[in-house]
């Protein structure tokens with residue numbers, strides 16, 4: 408019991424009132440998860456325990472008994488595992504990075520990091536993006552990202568793509584922080600669910616990015632499968648006219664993963680080695696509901712600390728891969744009593760990132776990166792692409808005459 412000096416000294420510092428509160432909270436938390444443990448207890452013991460608990464309330468002497476039980480249970484739960492972080496917050500993460508233990512950091516990100524860039528959650532109806540699509544009478548909003556619908560009415564997607572096309576938005580401080588990690592040689596990889604390419608626009612080397620749900624960086628014909636120049640797609644997006652394959656006249660689609668499509672091969676190829684090597688996982692702006700992306704949280708080793716910076720607490724995510732990898736339920740985020748490695752910041756991503764940067768002493772560098780972001784005039788850029796494509800096509804026609 409006294410083998411847990413951190414727990415004991417913490418308890419000794421507590422006032423009696425706080426201790427009683429802790430005991431009550433702990434018991435109620437335990438009540439929901441001790442089903443299995445209680446099943447191992449004989450009926451008589453269980454009854455006795457219940458009786459003890461009922462009569463303990465309000466008795467100062469029994470608080471000590473109760474605290475002893477908590478320490479005992481904590482020891483059991485931790486099963487000898489010492490905390491991997493000094494504290495389970497941004498300070499804990501900053502200290503861990505400063506200690507030099509984090510040299511291969513993986514960042515996982517979702518829509519939450521692009522909200523401050525002005526990109527709405529385009530998969531949700533009622534965000535404004537879909538208003539322009541009303542003339543297409545979509546059977547359901549998601550249809551715009553379905554291959555069968557795209558074949559029939561590609562214009563709907565091309566209309567939406569105009570609003571989402573990279574270059575129309577500016578990366579956020581969070582995107583710049585990912586670039587800062589890369590510049591310091593600490594970024595193993597950035598796995599993003601976002602299709603906005605803002606990580607690349609912030610300066611992150613494309614080799615360090617895995618766009619799990621694809622992006623507008625490339626395009627393919629959906630019939631013959633040939634790769635098509637993205638400039639042609641850009642020009643088509645601007646004109647609102649779907650792009651056709653010059654070989655088979657099939658429709659050309661930017662490399663965004665549509666509903667029902669498999670994830671890019673690169674995602675599966677890199678996850679295996681990346682997550683085995685990872686020594687710190689930072690999850691930014693995602694509630695980890697979309698699989699298989701969410702399951703990556705459980706693919707880091709059990710001795711790898713993890714951080715979640717998000718508007719809401721997420722405790723799921725790892726279960727799916729936990730089952731596959733045999734790491735069990737410990738692969739999900741755990742912010743409960745038995746937590747030994749998961750740090751949490753609840754709030755706006757950029758706010759969390761500025762705080763973390765301050766704690767790391769990186770604030771000035773991050774500010775520099777934010778200030779130096781290039782200004783992209785994507786419409787002018789696209790017009791140039793359109794001119795280039797038109798010139799190419801007319802020279803092709805002349806050559807064939």
Ligand SMILES: [Zn+2]
Nearest residue numbers: 628631652655
């Ligand atoms: Zn084709």
